[in-house]
Amino acid sequence: MARNPTDTAAPQAPAAEPDPVLAGYRRSIDNIDAALIHMLAERFRITQAVGEYKAGAALPPADPGRERDQIARLRRLAEESHLDPEFSEKFLRFIIEEVIRHHERARDRNV
Numbered sequence: 832m833a834r835n836p837t838d839t840a841a842p843q844a845p846a847a848e849p850d851p852v853l854a855g856y857r858r859s860i861d862n863i864d865a866a867l868i869h870m871l872a873e874r875f876r877i878t879q880a881v882g883e884y885k886a887g888a889a890l891p892p893a894d895p896g897r898e899r900d901q902i903a904r905l906r907r908l909a910e911e912s913h914l915d916p917e918f919s920e921k922f923l924r925f926i927i928e929e930v931i932r933h934h935e936r937a938r939d940r941n942v
Contacts (some may be wrong), residue, residue, distance in 0.1 A: 893934070
C-alpha cells in the first residue's frame with residue numbers, strides 16, 4: 832500500500848509480545864491502587880461522620896495534638912516498613928488538610 836505523502840506519522844513497528852513479568856507486576860500495582868482507593872473512600876466516610884459529630888458538638892475542625900501524634904506514629908510505621916518517612920508524612924498531611932477542610936464545611940453548615 833502506498834504511503835500518503837501528507838502522512839507525517841512514522842511507520843509503526845509491530846507490537847511486541849507483552850512481557851509476562853512486567854505484566855504481573857503491573858497487575859499487582861493495579862490491585863494495590865484499587866485497594867488504596869477503597870481504603871481512602873472508607874477513611875473519608877468515617878472522617879465525614881467525625882466532622883458532623885464535631886460540628887454538632889461545637890468542637891473545632893482541627894485537633895493539632897492528634898495530628899502531631901498521628902504523624903509521629905505513622906512516621907514510625909513507615910520507617911519500620913522501609914518506606915520513606917518524609918513521603919509518608921507528606922501523604923498524611925495532604926489527607927489531614929482535606930479532612931479539616933471537610934470538617935470546616937460541616938461546621939459552617941451548622942452555624
